[in-house]
Amino acid sequence: xxxxxxxxxxxxxxxxxxxxxxxxxxxxxxxxxxxxxxxxxxxxxxxxxxxxxxxxxxxxxxxxxxxxxxxxxxxxxxxxxxxxxxxxxxxxxxxxxxxxxxxxxxxxxxxxxxxxxxxxxxxxxxxx
Amino acid sequence: xxxxxxxxxxxxxxxxxxxxxxxxxxxxxxxxxxxxxxxxxxxxxxxxxxxxxxxxxxxxxxxxxxxxxxxxxxxxxxxxxxxxxxxxxxxxxxxxxxxxxxxxxxxxxxxxxxxxxxxxxxxxxxxxxxxxxxxxxxxxxxxxxxxxxxxxxxxxxxxxxxxxxxxxxxxxxxxxxxxxxxxxxxxxxxxxxxxxxxxxxxxxxxxxxxxxxxxxxxxxxxxxxxxxxxxxxxxxxxxxxxxxxxxxxxxxxxxxxxxxxxxxxxxxxxxxxxxxxxxxxxxxxxxxxxxxxxxxxxxxxxxxxxxxxxxxxxxxxxxxxxxxxxxxxxxxxxxxxxxxxxxxxxxxxxxxxxxxxxxxxxxxx
Numbered sequence: 281x282x283x284x285x286x287x288x289x290x291x292x293x294x295x296x297x298x299x300x301x302x303x304x305x306x307x308x309x310x311x312x313x314x315x316x317x318x319x320x321x322x323x324x325x326x327x328x329x330x331x332x333x334x335x336x337x338x339x340x341x342x343x344x345x346x347x348x349x350x351x352x353x354x355x356x357x358x359x360x361x362x363x364x365x366x367x368x369x370x371x372x373x374x375x376x377x378x379x380x381x382x383x384x385x386x387x388x389x390x391x392x393x394x395x396x397x398x399x400x401x402x403x404x405x406x407x408x
Numbered sequence: 409x410x411x412x413x414x415x416x417x418x419x420x421x422x423x424x425x426x427x428x429x430x431x432x433x434x435x436x437x438x439x440x441x442x443x444x445x446x447x448x449x450x451x452x453x454x455x456x457x458x459x460x461x462x463x464x465x466x467x468x469x470x471x472x473x474x475x476x477x478x479x480x481x482x483x484x485x486x487x488x489x490x491x492x493x494x495x496x497x498x499x500x501x502x503x504x505x506x507x508x509x510x511x512x513x514x515x516x517x518x519x520x521x522x523x524x525x526x527x528x529x530x531x532x533x534x535x536x537x538x539x540x541x542x543x544x545x546x547x548x549x550x551x552x553x554x555x556x557x558x559x560x561x562x563x564x565x566x567x568x569x570x571x572x573x574x575x576x577x578x579x580x581x582x583x584x585x586x587x588x589x590x591x592x593x594x595x596x597x598x599x600x601x602x603x604x605x606x607x608x609x610x611x612x613x614x615x616x617x618x619x620x621x622x623x624x625x626x627x628x629x630x631x632x633x634x635x636x637x638x639x640x641x642x643x644x645x646x647x648x649x650x651x652x653x654x655x656x657x658x659x660x661x662x663x664x665x666x667x668x669x670x671x672x673x674x675x676x677x678x679x680x681x682x683x684x685x686x687x688x689x690x691x692x693x694x695x696x697x698x699x700x701x702x703x704x705x706x707x708x709x710x711x712x713x714x715x716x717x718x719x720x721x722x723x724x725x726x727x728x729x730x731x732x733x734x735x736x737x738x739x740x741x742x743x744x745x746x747x748x749x750x751x752x753x754x755x756x757x758x759x760x761x762x763x764x765x766x767x768x769x770x771x772x773x
Contacts, residue, residue, distance in 0.1 A: 316438055317441050317442050317444075319443075319702065320700065320701065320702050320724065322700075322701070338753065340702050340724075341442075342442040342443060342638060342723065342726070343437065343634050343637075345702075364700065
């Protein structure tokens with residue numbers, strides 16, 4: 281399983297890449313492999329305010345519907361519209377293809393997330 | 409409670425199957441991905457483990473009469489080695505199960521039933537037992553494999569001396585040797601493609617499975633339950649619990665062809681005759697999403713703000729690369745081409761009622 285070292289991870293299997301006040305958010309390799317073939321992504325609205333744990337989209341694979349939650353609070357400043365026509369990009373490269381970008385209210389939210397090492401351990405425990 | 413395993417469990421592990429709890433059975437939902445597996449079956453061939461299906465054997469001098477009384481289809485038209493798709497109904501016309509009846513002779517039949525309904529079916533059949541019939545649950549004595557797809561015949565033919573062309577659609581041969589194993593082979597399946605279902609002794613299952621994969625090489629792959637569902641759905645084959653169940657009659661589901669109201673008395677006949685005369689209030693319809701989204705089972709359907717029914721199955725269609733569905737709606741609202749709304753996560757998304765937009769079956773007649 282691919283877990284890049286420079287990202288942060290949530291228990292809901294989102295990854296977070298911090299670029300100053302902005303964070304890029306996507307789903308992890310573990311999430312995309314569990315979901316299987318992704319055929320639809322419902323994106324949130326730009327300018328919407330989100331809380332930690334707030335719903336920011338829905339990902340549907342052939343078999344399952346899965347909600348996506350924001351790992352940070354703030355304002356949504358960008359969504360990856362390419363996923364509306366090519367949702368399979370999340371299977372092809374889940375780290376290159378972000379889902380949304382949030383301008384953080386509270387940079388401390390990042391401290392609540394897991395490091396790559398911690399997340400790897402978290403996933404291996406789920407497998408048992 | 410631990411999950412039941414089929415004789416092919418280790419073969420699935422070996423092939424990288426992603427195993428899940430499927431109604432108490434530990435079975436592969438997918439190997440390489442549902443879409444890839446789906447297209448493999450449409451274009452070449454796929455191999456399925458369907459050993460979880462139930463088998464109930466009925467023998468005795470009154471077997472034919474007894475089965476006829478339980479089934480909506482006309483069993484008496486069957487010849488030896490022929491198979492029929494039928495429903496077993498409750499008195500009110502709701503469905504106990506949909507199943508296949510295999511006739512060895514008019515005193516010996518095999519009923520192949522849905523895994524999740526097997527115990528219920530067995531109890532139902534025993535409850536109505538008459539003199540001169542013997543009923544036996546033989547589910548644990550068989551493993552069942554399905555080979556499906558346009559290349560299924562070519563691949564299987566490599567492993568047997570029996571000329572498979574002699575087995576016509578919905579017929580079986582009870583004595584086919586495949587890779588040295590004694591099997592029963594029927595030309596049936598659940599994908600909309602040509603193909604066979606193979607019943608083997610449990611101890612021969614892995615041998616037959618491996619031999620088929622070996623014989624097919626790159627033209628065949630093991631297929632999981634995920635693609636089994638998208639394949640059957642695209643071909644508009646009904647699934648118990650979705651298109652039909654105890655509260656949906658075969659007539660409402662548009663499956664009246666398998667209900668012979670002019671044959672001898674059977675359980676549910678009165679209710680179904682009445683429903684046919686009055687025209688069922690509900691009808692199973694096809695739709696295509698106009699807005700982006702995927703309709704799933706049980707989502708509500710509206711027309712001009714009025715609830716008119718619900719989705720029975722909805723999915724992304726790998727063959728057509730669009731989002732399609734089946735819904736059970738009030739008959740008066742069915743006009744192909746008309747727009748309806750599917751309520752997806754509290755949003756009203758547009759869909760269009762269609763007719764004939766599902767996969768055209770490629771089975772041999």
